Amino acid sequence: MSLTVVGTMAFDEIETPFGQSGKIIGGSATFISWAASNFVKPIHQISVVGGDFPKSELNALSAKGVVLDGVQIKEDEKSFYWKGKYHMDMNSRDSLATELNVLATFAPVLPTAAQESEFLILGNLAPQVQASVIAQMKTRPKLIVMDTMNFWMEVALEDLLKTIKLVDVLLVNDSEARQLTGEFSLVKAAKKLLAMGLKYLIIKKGEHGALLFNENHVFFAPALPLEDVFDPTGAGDTFAGGFIGHLAKTRDISFENMKTAIIVGSVMASYCVEQFGTARIREVTHEDISTRLAQFVDLVNFDIDLV
């Protein structure tokens, strides 16, 4: 089993109603790999950072089995930086600053081993950059999962639709699903998106859980009800990392196993939001994961006599 993860490694600065993070480590590939590293080794990480990115962070990922020879280090440039502020409901946020820096010219180059992975996940990036990664794979991976965001629907819709045709699973949130299809009903939106050639679609609804669709089935997983959501940044990527990590570990891409993968992703996301950035998920143990998996079973399990 092997997994290639493509995405950003970045500095985040986060304000919530509960506090300020200062400048911390973030980025889609960072969160995906921290989550997935609990399930699968090796992970081939493809990203770009500036000379300002702490070597200690790279070493910490490396120690978790993440191979970083596909991470370009541009010593004379600065890492991608994002600053955001969450509103009281923690579901909506404003971007206060976005400095692309090294990301502006990012052209991923996959080392040989990364080209041979059985599983590939494309974190949120320009769709043409995501497509360039698929083109570098030696053989078509068993499963390609793609994340995206509303920004690309506005500035690169044609590229986005082309890239969607190349992947198996698309991850979007509810408002993105609506924007991409023009359908308010998520069930109708899902039908339109699946008709674009996807095998599976995951619609993330934040604190309201996630839906998994294929042509014939739908599965729903709630988010774990938590006393406090401290910082939602990276929760979607952490969910994606748990999802792909479980699939890569089990090498089973049936709908049944994807349901389990969604629950695993939800467990990882429930830890992510407990502290700023990666602080909580980098400390998660297998025992922690088992505890919350059991909580999910309790949360949704019911018996019924179907007459």
Next chain:
Amino acid sequence: MSLTVVGTMAFDEIETPFGQSGKIIGGSATFISWAASNFVKPIHQISVVGGDFPKSELNALSAKGVVLDGVQIKEDEKSFYWKGKYHMDMNSRDSLATELNVLATFAPVLPTAAQESEFLILGNLAPQVQASVIAQMKTRPKLIVMDTMNFWMEVALEDLLKTIKLVDVLLVNDSEARQLTGEFSLVKAAKKLLAMGLKYLIIKKGEHGALLFNENHVFFAPALPLEDVFDPTGAGDTFAGGFIGHLAKTRDISFENMKTAIIVGSVMASYCVEQFGTARIREVTHEDISTRLAQFVDLVNFDIDLV
């Protein structure tokens, strides 16, 4: 098994982005009884209508096993009337007109049989009116379920808190739970509400499902993902009717059986929203109910190896 239902019987006039209903039958007791009548007989309905309320509607309920001798008919007055308009997301609405009419002076009087029911559900009414019904019960019912709304938190908070202390299960939506406790986190809000003396709390989240809490457990049931939500009016009451109907049928008020009751309520609500008012739920068959129960099992059921 027997059930007493207290609440409104009314005229509704509804505008949605998809159409206008004209003047149709609504009211909390109407929806609760239509839903519950699929599971339990007799239902003792306690309500008030004016001389303008169609006898055919009373006959239709009667034919479903709903006993109406506790429904006061004030021939010279008009029935309660509400007019509302839903926004595009169908989750929020504006009240365009509210004419209390007979409801302004409603003082429920329970016939003897209604005083002896094992199960009692109090649809949304002034909390002091709800309390007056509890006071009329000959012996304390096995379970008392109470619905309410934000309006009473604003104009009759003290009475509301007193009435909550008399019941076993409180039904509120997420914004009402937040308003009543001053807690944004629903988990924290649930703890505060349970501390008021409730045995169980149900927080309804509309299209995002419902949460059931007791002191030690939490259960989540999603709403069935639907292609179209045509009219959400009465969905919460229909949910409540399915919930109490299943409990009264099985006479089992364990947490395990309440989970099943929540799913039954969700099934009934999923039918309610398909047409204006009671049009769909009055036609629901046992086969319809079984079909959607099976869909709920598929929707949330997953297998996982807990290590």
